[in-house]
Amino acid sequence: MDNLPKKPDRRLSVAPMMEWTDRHQRVFMRGLTKQTLLYTEMVVAPAIIFSKDGPGRFLDYNQDIEHPIALQLGGSDPKQLSECCKIASNWNYDEINLNCGCPSDRVSAGRFGACLMAEPDVVADCIKAMQDATDIPITVKHRIGIDDLDSYELLAGFVDRVAQTGCETFIIHARKAWLKGLSPKQNREVPPLRHDIVHMIKKDFPHLEIILNGGIQTVEEAASHLDKVDGVMIGRATYETPYIMANADQLIFGNENKEVITRQEALERFLPYVEEQVANDVYVRHMAKHLFGLFQSQRGAKAWRRYLSEHMFQPGVGAEVISEAAKLIE
Incomplete structure (x- = not known):
């Protein structure tokens, strides 16, 4: 593990999106931006552990092109997540992220995703097990709340409990998730955006790295939040209008020597x-x-x-x- 990559620069990242942020999309993104942190699609822990074709089916990527890159895992079993992190250590990812934000029924039925926000102790146990299994930085991605568990106090309590493990980076989707009554698509659109809540978390937890996710449409808009949070994640806009990422290296990372690609x-x-x-x-x-x-x-x-x-x-x-x-x- 001596050659593991350093902690990635998270000022700008592309959100993990099922059926979109696959290896082909990431290579395409690298033609537009070299420095933005990219994520895999979420991979559930049992898929990596029990795949008949071996873990490479889910973990392989182009190591010459795709860095910096983060692996996102789904699961709630500390032992399984620990095993996945041990396996993934051989793939040289820059970060491993635990999904506590996906609102789909299928995900909730498997006891992972956004439903885990109701169980901060379980999330903390998972994060600790993952940290013990690898030297790769472990992060968590979550919502500002779920169903009726949507008070600021509960959100702050969740962050505080997970941070007690030593987890330093929280990627917060600035919408609550309705696990009952809304589809995953509706959960990306119907609950109101509350960027101010994420800004408040950063103010109350200044020692943590807080990344804002949700509704960001351009790199310029992302840059406008960097005085209030440590980083911004862009989701759907990167596949609906991918060319928005062409000036990311200049605007976010200060690479003045590179011309914006056409x-x-x-x-x-x-x-x-x-x-x-x-x-x-x-x-x-x-x-x-x-x-x-x-x-x-x-x-x-x-x-x-x-x-x-x-x-x-x-x-x-x-x-x-x-x-x-x-x-x-x-």
Whole structure:
């Protein structure tokens, strides 16, 4: 473990999102920003431990391209989470994060995700077990509350209890989660955003690293919060309008020597990877789906999306589908 990466710079990160932040999306993101912290999709602990194909199915990534990168785990069994952290240590992740924020029924039924906010002692036991298993920094991602357990006092109590383990980094989605009555999609939209609550947590816990998540649409908006919190996480906007990340290295990380990449340049950087993956029998649609929003607001964007959606599912197609679609951008 002597060669483990240092604590990542969390001033800006891309949120873990199921079916979106896969290895292809992360490589695409790296064409836009080199320094933003990227996350895997959430992986449940039993999947890593009991996979017939081995843990690499869930843990493999391109170590030459994707750093800094965090692994997000789902679970509530300290022993299982400990074992996962031991296994993941061999993959050289920059961070391992425990999901205490996902509101889906399936997640709650498995006793992980947002429902764990009602059990801060369980979360603390999990975090401690994870810390004991690896030298990789362990963090937690959670909501500001769940159902009727939504007072500031309960949120502060949750943070305080988990922090007693030595956990220093809390990524807080600034919406409560309704575990009964709302779908996961509705839970991302219906409960009101309360960025002020996250700001207050930072004020009351100045010694902790507090990362704000929820409703951030641009890097400029993210930067506007950095005088109140230690970092900002952007979620859906990074796949709906991925080009917003093109100026992240300059605006957030102060990389003045790098020019902002154009949309076409970002696409050109990604195409060799697409060709390589297709040559390894990966369907082009798995990469192309991450490109739909690249030309959002540009002339020809609708034709670009239509061409991709009509051609990327055809048998035997390769990177040329993306190249042909790009010719429709004016």
